[in-house]
Amino acid sequence: MTRAPPEPEAIITEATVLEDGFKHTERDVDLNDLEDKEIGDYLSKIRNFDADFSNDIYLPTEKKTLLTNTINRLERVQTYVGHGNFNLIGFDEMLFFARNYSEIEDFEKAELDLLEEIFFTDANQYGFFGEKVTPELTSRIPIPDVVKIHGSGHYLLKGSSYNLYEQIRQDVGKQLLLTSGIRNVVKQMHLFLGKALQSDLNLSKASRSLAPPGHSFHCIGDFDVGKIGLGELNFTEDFSRTEEFRRMVNLGYIDIRYTDTNLYGVRYEPWHIKIA
Numbered sequence: 001m002t003r004a005p006p007e008p009e010a011i012i013t014e015a016t017v018l019e020d021g022f023k024h025t026e027r028d029v030d031l032n033d034l035e036d037k038e039i040g041d042y043l044s045k046i047r048n049f050d051a052d053f054s055n056d057i058y059l060p061t062e063k064k065t066l067l068t069n070t071i072n073r074l075e076r077v078q079t080y081v082g083h084g085n086f087n088l089i090g091f092d093e094m095l096f097f098a099r100n101y102s103e104i105e106d107f108e109k110a111e112l113d114l115l116e117e118i119f120f121t122d123a124n125q126y127g128f129f130g131e132k133v134t135p136e137l138t139s140r141i142p143i144p145d146v147v148k149i150h151g152s153g154h155y156l157l158k159g160s161s162y163n164l165y166e167q168i169r170q171d172v173g174k175q176l177l178l179t180s181g182i183r184n185v186v187k188q189m190h191l192f193l194g195k196a197l198q199s200d201l202n203l204s205k206a207s208r209s210l211a212p213p214g215h216s217f218h219c220i221g222d223f224d225v226g227k228i229g230l231g232e233l234n235f236t237e238d239f240s241r242t243e244e245f246r247r248m249v250n251l252g253y254i255d256i257r258y259t260d261t262n263l264y265g266v267r268y269e270p271w272h273i274k275i276a
């Protein structure tokens with residue numbers, strides 16, 4: 001089902017309201033350009049991220065079974081190593097676990113080809129414009145560089161990320177929690193493929209919600225925060241209506257990577273805290 005793009009007036013009003021309290025950066029649309037048709041079309045895509053657009057890029061239908069099998073195998077790896085560790089393992093470790101444990105079984109050649117194809121395709125084709133922060137399929141953050149965040153099942157980079165998170169919690173309150181920290185390529189791959197399947201193979205739609213593997217700033221220290229009790233709604237605009245979010249804005253913590261007018265091609269993500 002396709003939703004109609006918002007009226008241009010609605011775009012302008014929303015952007016103007018949201019601009020209060022946010023830092024709009026060079027990675028944002030110039031708000032003076034909002035009446036430009038191309039910019040308007042672009043913004044309507046990231047604002048209706050869950051809709052299908054005529055020039056979206058799809059994975060060929062004949063690859064649907066392959067996609068499903070690959071996701072299932074990644075999930076068996078996740079079950080084997082545990083959800084927390086799955087955020088951290090690298091591509092080579094994934095292969096090692098698959099090869100050595102019969103609960104998983106070795107990746108088939110076609111599955112590996114798909115993983116490589118997804119990783120090495122230029123994401124600009126999908127309409128995703130963020131840089132590739134992790135250009136190597138096999139690279140990952142070393143374990144000694146991360147710290148487990150108690151009670152969250154997630155990890156943060158020692159130093160900058162961890163210190164910022166602790167500071168935010170101290171200032172905003174213990175109701176704030178880490179909802180996602182370090183995610184290496186394998187974890188991002190699993191999330192992206194899952195989103196692609198859920199989007200009926202629409203890779204553009206998937207990339208409007210989630211950076212394709214290699215492009216996630218979660219690989220280099222960015223993290224997501226939410227409010228205890230809000231559950232899945234932490235990953236919606238509902239989070240931006242919480243008292244915790246308002247306090248973070250007032251305290252100047254909100255340096256959002258994906259603003260409502262970002263040029264990365266990604267939906268507005270008020271829960272995502274930028275580090276680098």
Ligand SMILES: [Zn+2]
Nearest residue numbers: 218223224272
């Ligand atoms: Zn995030």
